[in-house]
Amino acid sequence: MSAGPPWPLAYTVSGDDCASPMPLGHTAPLAEAVRDLAELGYDGVEVQVREVGAQDAETLTRTVEAAGLEVLGVGTGPVAAQDRLTLTDPSPDVRRHALGRLLGAARLAGELGVPVTLGQTRGTFLPGLEDVQRVWAERAVRQLAEEAATHGGRLLLEPQSRTSTSLWHTPAEALAFIDSLDVPTGLVLDTHHLDAEGIDAVQAVAGHTGVTGCLQLAAASTRGPLTVGDPRLPALLTALRAGGFTGWLTLEHTQDGDSTRAAARSWTALADAAAVLS
Numbered sequence: 348m349s350a351g352p353p354w355p356l357a358y359t360v361s362g363d364d365c366a367s368p369m370p371l372g373h374t375a376p377l378a379e380a381v382r383d384l385a386e387l388g389y390d391g392v393e394v395q396v397r398e399v400g401a402q403d404a405e406t407l408t409r410t411v412e413a414a415g416l417e418v419l420g421v422g423t424g425p426v427a428a429q430d431r432l433t434l435t436d437p438s439p440d441v442r443r444h445a446l447g448r449l450l451g452a453a454r455l456a457g458e459l460g461v462p463v464t465l466g467q468t469r470g471t472f473l474p475g476l477e478d479v480q481r482v483w484a485e486r487a488v489r490q491l492a493e494e495a496a497t498h499g500g501r502l503l504l505e506p507q508s509r510t511s512t513s514l515w516h517t518p519a520e521a522l523a524f525i526d527s528l529d530v531p532t533g534l535v536l537d538t539h540h541l542d543a544e545g546i547d548a549v550q551a552v553a554g555h556t557g558v559t560g561c562l563q564l565a566a567a568s569t570r571g572p573l574t575v576g577d578p579r580l581p582a583l584l585t586a587l588r589a590g591g592f593t594g595w596l597t598l599e600h601t602q603d604g605d606s607t608r609a610a611a612r613s614w615t616a617l618a619d620a621a622a623v624l625s
Contacts, residue, residue: 351614352584352621355390355595357419358610362396362407366429369395371570371599373606380606381414387610388618391417393464393561393597397425400451401498404458419595420503420561421456423449426468433470434487435480435513445470446487450494457498462560464535465491466505472513484514489528496530503560505535508543516544518555525558537563537599538583539570549582556590564613565600572600572609573616580620588624 359372360380373380381392411418426432432445445468456463472480492502506521515521525532536559541548566573598613
């Protein structure tokens with residue numbers, strides 16, 4: 348088998364607590380998904396979770412490690428995507444439940460010794476409520492970052508396009524916020540969201556490698572699996588190496604109806620692109 352990139356390579360999977368598989372990850376149940384990904388050559392998984400805590404770490408670890416993989420990160424997308432819980436909802440009860448779910452994910456991640464990531468669960472603004480909703484979000488994310496640090500982990504904040512959330516759309520905006528925090532925090536960069544905001548992904552990676560814990564990858568135009576010969580992939584990998592990247596790569600894209608084939612295509616594309624590093 349060809350050698351892949353020199354950083355751990357993960358694929359997005361859904362935790363057993365999810366109501367259904369996340370559309371940008373492997374569609375099989377967790378135990379089946381990790382076996383499939385191990386056979387394809389992946390190093391680990393980024394697990395999307397909905398309702399978990401530190402008490403779930405042992406079961407999750409046992410399932411993933413049984414396939415010879417490791418958990419590289421804990422994602423929180425299902426909190427918003429499946430239960431419509433966000434940190435900016437006008438309802439105090441919804442905001443409280445959203446934060447409670449995120450704090451549980453942070454404790455799980457700390458128990459596993461990996462970062463917890465935050466994307467769309469920060470929510471969207473309503474006309475006339477923007478200022479107070481920003482305060483709600485910033486206060487909650489500060490608490491989340493502190494909880495992650497208290498349990499030995501780290502929060503990674505993902506700049507996302509304005510179609511997903513109303514705040515922190517660019518790496519610069521996310522950095523301006525996390526620089527105000529008193530605990531270690533970093534970024535997740537996602538090529539799809541960078542593209543959607545009109546940001547050159549290679550330049551963004553090159554300029555933020557030191558604070559980036561994870562780079563999420565998808566095909567530029569379709570958000571589907573990667574393809575061999577994509578000229579952006581060698582440039583991204585070269586930028587990561589030049590910047591001394593120490594995080595991991597995650598494939599987060601549509602599955603085109605067959606997760607095994609989608610994961611294989613992306614692995615092969617990255618292995619081919621990694622030749623530029625040799």
